[in-house]
Amino acid sequence: MPSLTVENYLKTILQICVQTGSEWASTGQIASGLSVSPGTVTSMLKTLSDSSLAKYKPYSGVRLTKQGRMLAVRMLRRHRLLELFLVKTLDLTWDQVHDEAERMEHAVSDELIDRIDQYLGHPEVDPHGDPIPSADGTLSGENAGIPLAETEGGETVRIVRVRNQAPEFLRYLSEHGVALGEVGTVQENSDAGGIVSVQMPEKLVTLGQAAAEMLYVERVTAD
Amino acid sequence: MPSLTVENYLKTILQICVQTGSEWASTGQIASGLSVSPGTVTSMLKTLSDSSLAKYKPYSGVRLTKQGRMLAVRMLRRHRLLELFLVKTLDLTWDQVHDEAERMEHAVSDELIDRIDQYLGHPEVDPHGDPIPSADGTLSGENAGIPLAETEGGETVRIVRVRNQAPEFLRYLSEHGVALGEVGTVQENSDAGGIVSVQMPEKLVTLGQAAAEMLYVERVTAD
DNA sequence: CAACTTTTTTTGATTGATCAAAATTTCCAA
DNA sequence: TTGGAAATTTTGATCAATCAAAAAAAGTTG
Numbered sequence: 382m383p384s385l386t387v388e389n390y391l392k393t394i395l396q397i398c399v400q401t402g403s404e405w406a407s408t409g410q411i412a413s414g415l416s417v418s419p420g421t422v423t424s425m426l427k428t429l430s431d432s433s434l435a436k437y438k439p440y441s442g443v444r445l446t447k448q449g450r451m452l453a454v455r456m457l458r459r460h461r462l463l464e465l466f467l468v469k470t471l472d473l474t475w476d477q478v479h480d481e482a483e484r485m486e487h488a489v490s491d492e493l494i495d496r497i498d499q500y501l502g503h504p505e506v507d508p509h510g511d512p513i514p515s516a517d518g519t520l521s522g523e524n525a526g527i528p529l530a531e532t533e534g535g536e537t538v539r540i541v542r543v544r545n546q547a548p549e550f551l552r553y554l555s556e557h558g559v560a561l562g563e564v565g566t567v568q569e570n571s572d573a574g575g576i577v578s579v580q581m582p583e584k585l586v587t588l589g590q591a592a593a594e595m596l597y598v599e600r601v602t603a604d
Numbered sequence: 605m606p607s608l609t610v611e612n613y614l615k616t617i618l619q620i621c622v623q624t625g626s627e628w629a630s631t632g633q634i635a636s637g638l639s640v641s642p643g644t645v646t647s648m649l650k651t652l653s654d655s656s657l658a659k660y661k662p663y664s665g666v667r668l669t670k671q672g673r674m675l676a677v678r679m680l681r682r683h684r685l686l687e688l689f690l691v692k693t694l695d696l697t698w699d700q701v702h703d704e705a706e707r708m709e710h711a712v713s714d715e716l717i718d719r720i721d722q723y724l725g726h727p728e729v730d731p732h733g734d735p736i737p738s739a740d741g742t743l744s745g746e747n748a749g750i751p752l753a754e755t756e757g758g759e760t761v762r763i764v765r766v767r768n769q770a771p772e773f774l775r776y777l778s779e780h781g782v783a784l785g786e787v788g789t790v791q792e793n794s795d796a797g798g799i800v801s802v803q804m805p806e807k808l809v810t811l812g813q814a815a816a817e818m819l820y821v822e823r824v825t826a827d
Numbered sequence: 828c829a830a831c832t833t834t835t836t837t838t839g840a841t842t843g844a845t846c847a848a849a850a851t852t853t854c855c856a857a
Numbered sequence: 858t859t860g861g862a863a864a865t866t867t868t869g870a871t872c873a874a875t876c877a878a879a880a881a882a883a884g885t886t887g
Binding site for chain 1: 690693694696703704707708710711712713716719720723
Binding site: 439 | 833834835836837838
């Protein structure tokens, strides 16, 4: 029922809320998230409000309604299941699936998504470690892990999530031995130098601060 | 580059041409194929002409250009590969895949389609027996088989294609033992009664004339 | 708190896809 | 060959999504 455009607005709003930890998303955030002009966003926010998918408060932003949030979560679920499906069936790599899923998520039925979920055995995370919402609309695990940037030299960490879908970034990681589930030891985290380096099983990888903010890890306790 | 709408027009035009064996498709045929009004078609035909995807001749219809035909064939290829992919990976049945593929075909990249083609081992036909165009745009095998309606009592035939995607029709066939590749014996083809009946390995199936025109078979010579 | 900056909204326009209904052209049959 | 009937095109309108640029509101800072 909702257009592809509406689906994209809802998803973007939800992602902003998750990332900022707020209930509200501003016109400007949405505009830059979708690469459209602010004026376009304003008019779409009114449309969303009219269809009870969000509550729009002029000059403040929007907040998803239960219904809108449900739809947005469903888009996230579709996107993430599709990504994993492409990786599992066709052996695509984590840098190849985002754009593909971005378009496909608007084209598949709920029934197909549930089939895929079942085929994959109800997975918890997608190829980037992003949690997959359950069929009933529950979105949990969005807070797992901490940015690599917050760790210190000497710590042993497991890679659990990459919060940046840029193919070049993902390929850089792969080429330097960084993959989901791998364990490494932080060599150095220097604010002065603006870098973090981690010894992975095979290779040593060094990332800038910005990049280290996007790579999420869990501290591993020797057991 | 071409919009979803343009892709659908091109595909529809190609299908009309294939079905009628003509180079031209009329405004009316396209309008009913796409369930839009004739006036809408007229204006889109001008658009297609302007983008050199088809040649429009007022009151006569359109004819695809080489470029337009290429694109249309590509849509057919996508559609058919997607159908088979869904059947092979997720065990969907032939009555479940058409609508799904119809939407997905606009959302997948050429690269993904080629991956799927490779994964499936370069198949020749989709789950309905429709031939899959090759990557270079060759569409062959569209003339394989003859309608069951043209066979006579006593002939042994192999089911090779179903030219009707209606889920109810396909389910009716499945429920009566008709599946691609199966062999049966025509019991009766009666113009008077308007029915054709075929003894399949498990069951006896009886179809009306119209239905028998949509089910394609090959005569099997005892060997 | 007044002036400047930033953000947001409004305004006016455009584009693509569609429709209904009127006008036109083509076709067929008497 | 002529008078409908059928098919097609034109016309005028609508709707969703977008933009640029002007106007207004909110925020910030000396």
